[in-house]
Amino acid sequence: MTRIRQSKGTLLxxxxxWIIQSPELQRWQTESDTRLLWMKGGPGKGKTMAMxxxxxxxxxxxxDGPNAFAILTTMLCRVLEDETMGTVFLLVDALDECDNGMYxxxxxxxxxxxxxxxxxxxxxxxxxxxxxxxxxxxxxxxACRSLDYGEGCMSDAVNYSxxxxxxxxxxxxxxxxxxxxxxxxxxxxKAESTFLWVALVCQRLQWISRRRLKKELKETPPGLELxxxxxxxxxxxxxxxxxxxxxxxxxxTVIVACCPLNFKELAIAAELPANIIxxxxxxxxxxxxxxxxxxxxxxxxxxxxxTVRFLSGY
Numbered sequence: 001m002t003r004i005r006q007s008k009g010t011l012l013x014x015x016x017x018w019i020i021q022s023p024e025l026q027r028w029q030t031e032s033d034t035r036l037l038w039m040k041g042g043p044g045k046g047k048t049m050a051m052x053x054x055x056x057x058x059x060x061x062x063x064d065g066p067n068a069f070a071i072l073t074t075m076l077c078r079v080l081e082d083e084t085m086g087t088v089f090l091l092v093d094a095l096d097e098c099d100n101g102m103y104x105x106x107x108x109x110x111x112x113x114x115x116x117x118x119x120x121x122x123x124x125x126x127x128x129x130x131x132x133x134x135x136x137x138x139x140x141x142x143a144c145r146s147l148d149y150g151e152g153c154m155s156d157a158v159n160y161s162x163x164x165x166x167x168x169x170x171x172x173x174x175x176x177x178x179x180x181x182x183x184x185x186x187x188x189x190k191a192e193s194t195f196l197w198v199a200l201v202c203q204r205l206q207w208i209s210r211r212r213l214k215k216e217l218k219e220t221p222p223g224l225e226l227x228x229x230x231x232x233x234x235x236x237x238x239x240x241x242x243x244x245x246x247x248x249x250x251x252x253t254v255i256v257a258c259c260p261l262n263f264k265e266l267a268i269a270a271e272l273p274a275n276i277i278x279x280x281x282x283x284x285x286x287x288x289x290x291x292x293x294x295x296x297x298x299x300x301x302x303x304x305x306x307t308v309r310f311l312s313g314y
Contacts, residue, residue, distance in 0.1 A: 015195070035122060036109070036122040037121075038126070038144045039147065040145070040146055045193070046157070047093065069101050079119070087121055114141055161195055166187065182214060243283065246283055253269045257269065
């Protein structure tokens, strides 16, 4: 979760406190019979951001890293059965992205949460899934919170994120207050309460000249799928065939990489010419907003699972 937090940038309290203050989460925190809360939503709706915010309130990771399922469950069972323990909050993000043993994990969580004597309070996040509906909604100790509906608190949180990012953009590009307001209005009109869409578009705007900001925003479509399509279309329109070919190799390499890569590792893995390493950051910029480069070690990471899935089918 630490790597994810670094890749997502500044965590704004105003963008996740509405989740913490929601009736469903308050009930999960205070009522002994509500021991499992499922937070569901589509790509980019702020599930991970909300989980990181909740983690700040309820403690640290119990175990971080690719550890065996048996070790985790054995250790957690002992903790949750300890009569001397108070309430133990357990947060599991992106449950639908579990590649191996997902249903074993689901079985264990539901069974554990169903025990009246358990000390555990489970907060889970995932995309919509009929399988999860069957697992969770049959549990008497479970509550559910959807992030997909553009209700006031969700829209307010996304709008705050827009205001914050536009302010950063204005400081970087020294744009006028009038243009700043126009950019903010256009983003709010197209965001559809999706944090990821806002992040990708604002990341793209950083590399656009001031005179082209309004034109770029007018041509930017709402919705993640349409945005991804446009980003690829812009990429395919590059005049330099050599650069386009190397960018395709970079994208392919990052998709199949099992861990983040720094620029030197990326150049080797993508089999780029040796003389290109010093300029590889320019090629990464040409790839658009598909990647996030961290400030520590220049690590190159996929910006979101939905990005990887989209590119994998390209």
